Amino acid sequence: MDPVVSTAWLADRLRAPDVRVVDGTWFMPAERRSGRDEYLQAHIPGAVFFDIDAIADRATDLPHMLPSPEVFAQEAGALGLPREADIVVYDTHGIRSAARVWWTLRAMGYPKVYVLDGGLKKWLAEGRPVEAGEIFPRAAALEPILDPALVRNVDDVRALLVSGEARVVDARSATRFTGETPEPRAGLRSGHMPGAANVPWEQVIAVDGTLKPADELKAVFKAAGVDLGKPIVTSCGSGVTASVLALALARIGLDRTPVYDGSWTEWGGLTDTPVVIGA
The missing domain is CATH 3.40.250.10 (Rhodanese-like domain)
Structure with missing residues (x-):
């Protein structure tokens, strides 16, 4: 299956019970921008924020390395991301850091993960809705899995x-x-x-x-x-x-x-x- 979905596809399914939306925006330090801050200002309705620097291996000084499957299961579960859902990841760039979240979720055992083609930039250009503030999802119970x-x-x-x-x-x-x-x-x-x-x-x-x-x-x-x-x-x-x-x-x-x-x-x-x- 194609690893990306269109903005129209997501708009039609935005409130579907088997769909979860994830904002995976990340910036290089030199860009002096915060993915979380921009998420709080405007995100696709219902989207949770996936921080690749926080959901990472804290025992290394290398940036955003994969955490252990156990740690990841706790973090992704807290974001309310069950493995049986269709997960759609986007970022503010179009496609950049969303791909990292897509790969991470797949490496951690998620079978149905997609990137929003064109990201938030395209979503906004089409006049589609956004919301502000934090999301408090219902937690999901996850077993630790790693696809080596x-x-x-x-x-x-x-x-x-x-x-x-x-x-x-x-x-x-x-x-x-x-x-x-x-x-x-x-x-x-x-x-x-x-x-x-x-x-x-x-x-x-x-x-x-x-x-x-x-x-x-x-x-x-x-x-x-x-x-x-x-x-x-x-x-x-x-x-x-x-x-x-x-x-x-x-x-x-x-x-x-x-x-x-x-x-x-x-x-x-x-x-x-x-x-x-x-x-």
Whole structure:
């Protein structure tokens, strides 16, 4: 099934008992904006706020790493997100951080998760309703589940670079990938993993903020030298836009693509991981 749903689809089902809406807005620190603050000002009616920095592993200094399945079950349960519901995630960008929440929920055992195509930006442009303030949902009881097939860690990536069993596809900008511009997070080396391909995440998003059609997405990946018939692992700066690439790959039928959770914040912050400078 397509991993995105239209604004019209959601508007028709907004009050359905089997649908839950999640605001997954997140900003880079340099943007000096708060996803939660903007959620409180205006969100799709009934939406709960999913904070990727709060629902995360607190034992690491890496940003918004997946928490344990047990912690996640408690947090998602408190947000009133039962696994049998249709979960629709959006953000204010169009499609960016919503994809990270989409991937997180799927990795934690949710079978029916979708991203709102065009996000809140498109919703508002169409004159659809919003509300302000906090939502207090009825809690859901959840069993801890983790789908390890959707997650890769640093040791997994080290191994696949040696074996060649999968291709890393990096969602960062071309100049960050080549090392021409420094990383926005201090203390990280510049460059990319040996053998990685570069598909800057904006290339899979149309000018109106929606996900490009499947045929255009295939062309984007093929232009970057990515063989869509072989296993892929997506990566980026901190696992957010890597999830955008995973979403795009799901649209073209590769819906089990794993994300390297630590991404370049972890890889570039280590001293013993191989790094390539240049194209």
